[in-house]
Amino acid sequence: MTNLKANLQTTQQLDDEEQNLIMKLSPLYVQWREETLREGEQQGVQQGMQQGMRLMVESMLEVKFGAIDEALSQIVEPLSLLPAKESTQLIWQLSREELLAEFSEEKGV
Numbered sequence: 559m560t561n562l563k564a565n566l567q568t569t570q571q572l573d574d575e576e577q578n579l580i581m582k583l584s585p586l587y588v589q590w591r592e593e594t595l596r597e598g599e600q601q602g603v604q605q606g607m608q609q610g611m612r613l614m615v616e617s618m619l620e621v622k623f624g625a626i627d628e629a630l631s632q633i634v635e636p637l638s639l640l641p642a643k644e645s646t647q648l649i650w651q652l653s654r655e656e657l658l659a660e661f662s663e664e665k666g667v
Contacts, residue, residue, distance in 0.1 A: 611645075612638040618649045630654070633661040 615638045619630050626634070637645045637657075648657065 608638065611642065614638075614642070615645055615649070618646065622649060623654050629658055633657060636661050 612634060615634050616626060619626055619634065619637075623630060637648065640648070648660070652660065
């Protein structure tokens with residue numbers, strides 16, 4: 559914002575009213591910018607966690623069942639949306655057929 563203020567002041571002659579407006583808006587802009595950056599960081603962290611969970615689910619399915627085929631790939635997303643402990647328990651406790659049936663029922667297939 560300081561650069562914006564400096565540019566405005568050097569590129570044109572500002573009257574007192576315009577200078578006062580810039581001074582009043584400066585803190586609001588800084589606050590908006592900080593909040594926007596914070597929100598962007600939070601979204602990035604959340605996306606990273608979702609991708610990590612998806613990779614973990616895929617890895618567990620591969621370890622238990624071998625390569626992930628089309629049927630298993632359909633349940634990766636819903637499994638990755640569950641809490642980690644719950645998805646881990648489901649993968650290790652249920653058979654391939656039970657997992658597919660569990661998530662096919664939820665989809666209404």
